[in-house]
Amino acid sequence: MGQPSTVPARDGAETTSPTSSEGSPAVSVRELTKSYGDVVAVDGVSFDVEAGTVVGLLGPNGAGKTTLIKSMLGLVVPTSGTARVDGIDVHTDPTAAYGRVGAMLEGARNVYWRLSVRENLEFFAGLAGHRPTEVRERHDRLLDQFGLAEKADVAVNDLSRGMKQKVALACTLSRDVRVAFLDEPTLGLDVESSMDLRRELRRLTEQEEMTVVLSSHDMDVVEDVCDRVVVVNEGSVVADDTVRNLVDLFRSKRYRFTLDSLPSRATRERLSSTYDVATDEWETVGDTVEFETALSDGERLHALLGDLLAAGCAVHDVTSVDPDLEDAFLRLTEREV
Ligand SMILES: Nc1ncnc2c1ncn2[C@@H]1O[C@H](COP(=O)(O)OP(=O)(O)OP(=O)(O)O)[C@@H](O)[C@H]1O
Incomplete structure (x- = not known):
């Protein structure tokens, strides 16, 4: 079987470009290329992410997912092409874009284990210029939603692995972000903690219209929470469709x-x-x-x-x-x- 090119919408209709409240897709990547010397890590990638949806970024090791996520966060300068969040170019206007995005790139390794759960939330919100009093209500709500309220004053070091991962996700959401980029959010979690986290992701998108772009090697997680999947191989998009359509493609x-x-x-x-x-x-x-x-x-x-x-x-x-x-x-x- 030959390698399929980008998978078109099933009914052959044009895929509409969904929009955020401001009239732009929550995330829009256009012809993005990133080379490291002779290595083309990302090669002319384009896709949009509709506000309030979860999109999975999949690909084998070295496919270019991390480079793509970092480009969407403004952490990597593309060789050519653009990445926009809510219509804002993350490279020409990084400050405005940063105000709208949160990222969990290395799970619980990013949070401070000697600080308490609440101190971590306050620290990450503080990085974006928020005083603890301004975000107290938001943090109380997050602690409740993540089942962490009783552990608010406990040092992260003393929590289970699943709870640490939830703290990392809560820190990503410690201020009002519209788009969250999550790299392997369920890595190392037991089944129950993974289920909890999946439920939370669905709630955030369904009830709070948050947009999530996640990368994962766990297909169960992707099948469970993602509305759409973008499959990357050797730096290029080889499929961009709903989970159902991708599975049906080979049925x-x-x-x-x-x-x-x-x-x-x-x-x-x-x-x-x-x-x-x-x-x-x-x-x-x-x-x-x-x-x-x-x-x-x-x-x-x-x-x-x-x-x-x-x-x-x-x-x-x-x-x-x-x-x-x-x-x-x-x-x-x-x-x-
Ligand atoms: N800073 C860098 N310098 C040189 N080459 C790099 C750099 N970062 C990534 N690459 C190369 O770019 C390609 C894509 O890497 P990337 O980390 O984006 O892939 P990935 O899909 O995230 O892989 P994994 O699933 O293993 O994390 C690889 O060939 C990698 O070796």
Whole structure:
């Protein structure tokens, strides 16, 4: 299968450019390129993020996600192209842009473990020029929402890992930010803490119209909280669509065959070269043998069935394998599923 180019909207309609309250997308990246010497980390990337949505930025290691996030935060100067937050160019007007964004780049490593939870909130709000009294109400609300009220005066060092991560997210929100950039927000969290954090992200976007751009290698998290996913590979966008559409893109294209016995080596080699059935795909399950392969259309499915029958293989069952976001991601970035 060839590498797909940017995935268009499913119905072929133009994707509308959603807007924030000020008439611009919450985040807008245009033809952004960043090179480090000969290495092109980000290569002509464009996308918009609608206000009040969660967009996942996915890609294999080294794809360019961090460079992209840092460019959107004004921490990296692009070689060319622009990044805007609420219509403000983050490189030509960094002060105005900074007032609207929060970032959690290295999770709990960014917060001060010797300070109490509340002191951390006050410190991060103070960096943006807010006095503790001005933001007290906001901080009380955050502490309540994150289940941290009872720990407000406890040093971060004495909290569980999940709580530390929540403190880091609360610090990102310690002042009124409209867009939050979160790099691996659930990294290292147990299932319950990860669920809590996901719930909080959904609430922030649904009830407070906050916009979130997150990067994660955890597809469950992405599938759970993201409205849309931008997949980056080797510095370029290879897909930009809803989770559902990306999963649907590969639906019914992967099949699992169950045979009564292992075909001869010659047949297996032929299937490997003609239908891309990996030689290590054959799996014995009870009295049967199974393999999986991706087929582009019904004709290929028929041809493979015909070849199996001609080779004397008794086909017991053929089922289509339901893909998930992980399958879609691996296929989009040309990795083995
Ligand atoms: N400061 C830098 N100097 C030189 N090369 C860099 C620098 N930062 C990133 N790169 C290179 O740019 C490319 C993209 O890196 P980046 O960190 O943006 O990828 P990533 O998708 O965030 O990866 P990961 O998932 O591993 O964090 C890589 O080839 C990386 O080696």
